[in-house]
Amino acid sequence: MALQTEQIDRSYFTTERGEDDHAVIGTPVQRADALGHVTGGTEFFEDVNPTGLLHLKMHRSERHHALLKRVDVTKALEVPGVVRVLTHEDVPANWYTILRLIGVEPNDEPVLPEDRVLYKGEQIVAVIATSEAAALDGAAAVEVEYEDLPAVFDVEEALAEGTPAIKPHGTNYFLYEGHHCRRIRFGDVDAAFEEADHVFEWRYQSSPIEHAPTEPTGCIVVPQADGRLRIHSDTQACFFTLDNAALILETPFSKLRLIGGTVGGGFGGKVDVIVEPIACIAAMATGKPVKYVYGRAEEMQVSSPRAAERVIIKDGVMADGTIVARKVTLYVDAGAYSRHSPYGTTKAAAHMPGPYTIPNVWVDAHCVYTNRTPASAMRGFGVTIADFALESQMDRIARALDMDPLQLRLKNAYRDGDMKAHRKVAEGTALIEVIQRGAQLVGHELPGEYRGLSSTDPREA
C-alpha cells in the first residue's frame, strides 16, 4: 500500500526558502523507534526487571483538606513482606516546586506532607515491600487520623474575601512579581467599550482533563555499585526529574543517572516529578531496586490533569465586525499545588486576545489554588482552553451580527507587523491564508475583498 501524503503547497515559503528546498516535508520518514515497537523490542521503563526488586505503594489521603493528627505505621510494618515505610521525615529536602529550575517560587509542595493534606489522594506514607500485593496491603494498613479543614473547590470562591487561605504562603493565588494575577494592559478597553456599537460578554468553563496514557506514570530505581542511582522512568522531562530529584535528595546531580525517552503515551502530562524522588529515597534506604508505578485508579485520581479553566470574555465590536476592545478574565484551577500551572497561566495571558489584532486589550489571568487534584501540563496547556473560549466567542459574535464567521475572523486576523497585546510584534502569521484555503477546500464562498487579503499586507491605519 502506497503511503498517501498531502501535496504540500510550498509557494508560501518562497521568501524564506527556495521552492525545491524542502527535503523532508511531504516525504515519508520512518520513525526511529518503529521497528522496536512492531517486534516487541522497545524497552519501556517497566520492562526492566532487576533482581530483588522491591515495590513501593502509597497510603493516600481520604480527605480533601485536613490536618494530620496521627499517622501510625505500626500495622503496616507487621504485614508480611513489608520491609520499610517512609514519611516526610525520611525526605532530605521535602519542599519543592518543579519550576524552581526556572526561578518559580515558593517551594509549595512537599514530597510527603508534614502536618496537613491539601487534596484527596495526596500521598502520605510510602510502603516498600517484596511484592506488589504486600506493598498494597501495607499501604492499606497505615492508620491516619484527620481533623477536617474547610475545603475550597471553586476558583472564584477561593479568591473571595473571607475564604481561608489553604496555602502556607498565605494566599489562594500564585503571586506574579507581587501581583495577584498575570496582567496584560494594552490601550484603553473601557473607553473603547463606550464607543463600540455592541458589547458582548460571555463565560466559558472547562473541566479537568485526564491524559489517561495507556502506560501509567512510574519508575524503577536501581542502586549502582559506584553509589549512583540508575533511574528508569517514563517521564517526558528527564532533566526536570534529574534536577528536582537531586535537589530533594540533597545529592550532586552526578549521583543520578536517568534513563528515559521511551514514553507509553504522555500527551504532555508526564512532566511532573512525583514518583522518582521518593523511589530514589526508598532505593537508598533499602539498598535494593525499587519500583513505584501508579495503578490505573491512581493514574486517574492523582496524576495531574489539564487544569479546569473559567474564562470570561467581554468584547466591544463595531457594526461591521471590527473588534475594538477585548477584556478577558481567566481563572486557572491549579488545584492544591503549583506544578506547571504558574507557567501555563502566563502562557494563557500572552496568548490573549487570540490570533486577532485588537487595539484595546485587558487581561487578568489568575492562577488559583483549590483543594482539587493538582493540575499541570498537557499539550498546549494555557492555550487550548483559551482557544476554545476565544473561538466560541468569535462564533457567537458572528451569529449576533448575522455575519459569516470566517469573514469576522479574516477582518480581525493578525498580520505581520501588528503589535500584539503583550508587546511582541507578530511575524510569520498565516491565519488569513489558512482560513482562505480552508474555505476553498470546503467550498465556502468568500467575497473578493476577503479572498484578496494577505498576512503580509500591512493593515490600513
Added chain:
Amino acid sequence: MRSRVIELVVNDEPQEFLAPPGTTLLIALRESLGLTAVKRGCAQGTCGACTCLLDGEAVMSCLVPVETVDGAEVHTLEGMAGPDGELDELQAAFLEGFATQCGFCTSGMIMAARVLLAEQPDPSREDVVRAISGNVCRCTGYESIINAILDAAERRRATGAISYTEKGA
C-alpha cells in the same frame, strides 16, 4: 498457599517456571520469562495492551491466572518474526504504514489482528474494527492501525504465503 511449577509452550518453545498463587499470565510472561511485549496498562482487562494468544485465542493476559492454563500454548509478539528476523506481514504493514506512535498498544493490536487474519484472511473494515475493539490506542492512531491490518491481509493473500499465524494459531 505455595508456589506451583507451571509449564507452558511459549512461541513454540517449552517453558517451566515457578508461579506464586495469584500470578497472572501477564506477570508470568513478563517477569518469569522476560517476554515484555505484553504490557500492563490497566491490570483490569480494559486496555488490551496485554493481549496475547492462548491456544490460538486472543486473551487479555492480565485477567488469566497462570495456574489455570498450565500446559497451554502461548504466542506473543516476540515470536512473530521469522527465523532470520524477517517480519511477519502484520509487523511489516504496521512498520511501513505508520501504525505505531508511542508503541505501547502495538503488541496487543498485532496479536488481536493475528487472530482475526487466521480466522478471516479477507476481513472487511468492520471486521477489523471489531477485532481491535478491546484494544485502546490512546494516541488515537486507529485509522493507521486499521489500514495496516487490511494491508497485511492483502499482502498475505497476494503472496499466498503460509503465515506464522496459521502455523502457530
